[in-house]
Amino acid sequence: ALAQSSVTIGGTVDLSVRHVKNGSLGSITSEASGANSTSKLIIRGTEQLGDGLSAGFYLDGTILADTGAAGASTPAGQLWDRRATVSLAHSRLGELRLGRDWVPTHLVWSGFDPFATLGIAGANSFRNFAASRALGQAFGTLPEAQQANPTLRVSNAVEYFLPAELGGFYGQLIVTAGEGGTTAAGFTKGNGFRLGWKGKGLDVAAAQFTTRNATAGEDFKDQVYGASYDFGVVKLSLAQRRWVYASDRTVNTLVAAAIPAGPGVVKLTYVRADQKGATAALSDNDAHLIGAGYVYSLSKRTALYAHASRISNDGAASFAVAGGPAVSGNPAAPNFFGGQRSTAYEFGLRHDF
Amino acid sequence: ALAQSSVTIGGTVDLSVRHVKNGSLGSITSEASGANSTSKLIIRGTEQLGDGLSAGFYLDGTILADTGAAGASTPAGQLWDRRATVSLAHSRLGELRLGRDWVPTHLVWSGFDPFATLGIAGANSFRNFAASRALGQAFGTLPEAQQANPTLRVSNAVEYFLPAELGGFYGQLIVTAGEGGTTAAGFTKGNGFRLGWKGKGLDVAAAQFTTRNATAGEDFKDQVYGASYDFGVVKLSLAQRRWVYASDRTVNTLVAAAIPAGPGVVKLTYVRADQKGATAALSDNDAHLIGAGYVYSLSKRTALYAHASRISNDGAASFAVAGGPAVSGNPAAPNFFGGQRSTAYEFGLRHDF
C-alpha cells in the first residue's frame, strides 16, 4: 500500500486457474479472479480533527483481473461497488458513516468462513438467485436484481458503528434509503444491525438486515449468527445464515476449520443449504458443499493457494460451482442439472499491495 | 491529497441525507452525493521544464458516493467526465491546454454562486432540459444530450489561458472540434471566451460559449456576466446567465450572500429563471428559487452542512429540486407539476482528501 499524508492506495490482484465439472454437462477450464482475496483497488484516508474526533473516506472497487474489468458489470459505471463512504468518528462515541457499504449480515457470515465466502469452496456458493427460491422470489433473477440485491452490499446507507474499545463488544446499526425505487432497480429500503463479542479466542456474533421494499410487498429477512473458537492448533467455526421470504426460505449452515500448517494454513469446510418452500418438491431442493484448501504464504502480502470442492444437489436442486458449463434447474431444459454434482479445483496466486 | 514527485491524488467524498417534497406528488427521502462539493477523484501533476516553462496533466472524475458509481452514466465509461487535459504553460505567456474541460460560462456562473451550483439550493437548479425550453430545443431531452450538452463541460477542446500575473486580469479562449458529429451525440463544435478582473474585494467577469452544431442548424448561445464584492462581514454576488436558442431563451439571475459565522459560513441565495418563447404561454413559464445554508467547518478539509430551498413555478413551469418524485411539465401527465412548489432540505458531511 502506498500511504502518505491523507491518502492510502492499496488492493489485491488474485488470479487462479480453475477447472469445474458439472455432472453430465462436462467441464470448463477458466481463469478466475479473487478466489483467495477479492482482486480490488482501494483508495482511503483519515484525518485527525483533535479531541478524539476524526474524519475519513473509503473507496473500494472490485477488479476482475482475468479480463481487466473494474467495478460492477450491472449497473455499468459502479466502479466503487464494494464500498464508497465518508465517516465522522469519535474514539469513545463511535462512528457515523454514509454511503455504499457491506450489509452487516455479510460481515458476520464472511468473518466465520475461513474461505471468506470466496473461491470454489466459499460459503456464498448457495447465494444463487436461480437455485435459491427465497432470493429469486424476493429479488428476481435478472443481472440487475442480483447485483442490486442487499445480501452483499447496499447503497444509500446511514450507519452507526460502536467505538473500538468496549470490552470486546462490536457492532453497528444501519438504515438505507429506498429513494422511491424498487430493489430490482437497486433501491433498497432496509434496516438492520450487527452485534458481537470477541476475546480469549472466542468470537460470537449475530446480525440481521430486513429489506422493506422486496418484490410483492413482502419483507425479505436476512439473518445470521455464529461463533468461532481458536484452539491454537485449529480454529473452529459454526454459523448459520437464513434467507426468509414469504413461504420460501434457504438456511445455510457452515461448519469449518482452519489449521495452521507451516508457513500457511489448511482450510476445511462443510456448507449445507436447507430449503423450504410452498410445496414438498421445493422443500426437497437441498444441497451441500464440502471443500478443502491450502494457502502457502510467501510473505504477509503474497501467497500461493489450492482449493478443491464438491457441491451435491438433492431433489431438483441445481446449485453449481461458478465457472463451469451453464446449468438450469428447469427439468425441460437441455442443460438441466437437477440433483447432479458439481466438482472443482483451482490453483492461484494472490498479491496484496 | 497524496503528493510526491509528479503525481498528486486528491478528491472529495460528500454525502447528504435529502428530503424533497414536490407539491401534490408527495416526497422522497434519499441519500445524495456532492451537495457541498462534488464527490470526485483527481489525479494530476506538473513538471517544471525550466525557463518558466512547465507541463501538466489533470484527470478529474465524478463519484456518486451514495452508490459507488464513478464518471458519467452516459456515455458509459467516461470516467474522467469532469476534466481530462494536458497542458504546456509559460509563467509569462500563459497556458495551452488540450482535452475535456469546463466551459468558461460555467466557471464564471459557478464562481459567483456561494453554493457553487451544487445541492438543493445551487444556481444550476434551472439547468433542466425538460423545463428549460432553450436547452431542450437546442439539445433535446435524452440522457445522452443532457450529458453531452456544453453548458457544463465540453470534450475535444483547445484552450489558451492568460498567465497568472496580469494585474488581476484572468481569462481564456476556447475552441472545440465537432469531429463531424452532432451535439446530441457528444460532439460539440463551439468557441468562446472568459475575461475577468479580481482585486480589492471585487471580482467581475463575463464569458460566452457558442455551440455551432446545435439542433436544426441554429447556434446556441450561453452567456454569463456577474460581479461579487467582499465587504468582510458579507460577500455579495450578482450574476446573470442567458441561454439563447432561436426564439427561446432562459435568463437565470442570481442574487446571493455569503456571511462568515464562527467556524463556518451562512449562505443565502435567490435565483430566478425568466423564460421567453414563441408563445405567451411559454413565456409565462418562469420560476424562482430561494435557498439558505450553513456550512460548519471541522477543519479545512472536513465540514458538516445543512441546506434548505424552495422552487416556486409560475404558469406551467415544472422545475423541481433534484431527488424528489418525478415531475412532468405535460398537463396531460398524471405527474403534472406545472405551477407547483418543490421544497427540500438536506444535511451532509463533506471530506476533502
Next chain:
Amino acid sequence: ALAQSSVTIGGTVDLSVRHVKNGSLGSITSEASGANSTSKLIIRGTEQLGDGLSAGFYLDGTILADTGAAGASTPAGQLWDRRATVSLAHSRLGELRLGRDWVPTHLVWSGFDPFATLGIAGANSFRNFAASRALGQAFGTLPEAQQANPTLRVSNAVEYFLPAELGGFYGQLIVTAGEGGTTAAGFTKGNGFRLGWKGKGLDVAAAQFTTRNATAGEDFKDQVYGASYDFGVVKLSLAQRRWVYASDRTVNTLVAAAIPAGPGVVKLTYVRADQKGATAALSDNDAHLIGAGYVYSLSKRTALYAHASRISNDGAASFAVAGGPAVSGNPAAPNFFGGQRSTAYEFGLRHDF
C-alpha cells in the same frame, strides 16, 4: 510517476489535433488521444520476497483524454483493458504471470515500429476488421469482436517469461483459457510464443499467436518476425506480420527509420498490406502507407510532435487513417472508398507522469 513502498502510479496524457481527408468524402478535424504514446493510467508494484524471488502486479488502462473516457468501450467496464496481471518472478528462473496482457505478436510488431503502432502513421493502420479480410472473416466486424480479438491483447492468460540475463535472449510462452466461449464474445482459446535476441545495436525477434476458437472452427494465425539495427545516425527496422485465416491472408510489411535530430527524432515509415483471398478481386485489395514524423522532446517526460501520412488503396481496398469521414468498402454504399487515398496530419503534446 508517484512511487513509494509497493505502489507506483504513472501514465500518460497525450492529445493531438488531427486532420484527415478521405478522398472524395471530404475531411474532418478532430482531437485525438494517444498519437505519440497511448494516454493511460498505470498502477503497479513489486515486492521482494528474498532469494531472488519477487511478486508483482500491474494494472494499465487506456484513457481517451479527448473525452475523458477510460478503458475499453466494449465491453463496458473493462477499465484495465491494457493489462491486469499478477506475477511471481525469480531472477534466474524467469516469471510466471497470470491475467490480461499483450499478445506476443503485438510486442514484436510494435517494438520494430518507430511510431509504436500509434497515431496516423502507425504500423497498425491496416489492423482494420472491415478492410482486412483475414481479420474480418476470423472475428467478425462487430465492436465486440474488434475489441475482443487477440491481435492486440488477450484475457485469461497464463504466461512464462525468460529471465532478464540470458546473454541477450528474451522471450515468452503464453496460453489462454477459452472458458467455453467464442472469440467474438471475448473468450480466446489460444497459445503462442515470442523469442528474440538483442545486443550490439541489433535486435531480432519472432512471435506467433494462434487462436483456436476463431469463427467456423478454423484456427487464426498471427505471425511476426523482424529486425532492427542501430547505426547511430539512423536506426533501421524491417518487419513482417501475417494474419492467416483459411484462404484469406493479410501480410503487413514494415520498413522504417528513426533518425536522431537535435533534442528529438525524425521518423520515416512505409507499411504495405498485401492481401490474398479466394478470388483475384479480393487478392487485388492491397494498400500502402507512407508516413513521417518529428518528435521534439522538452524533457524525458514531455514532447511536442507532428505527424503526416498517406494511405493509398489498390483495387477496392478501403483502408483509411482513423478520424476521417466514415468509409465503406462496399461499392454500392454512398461512402464507397475503394481505391481512394486517405491523407492526414496531426500536431500533439505528450506528457508522461
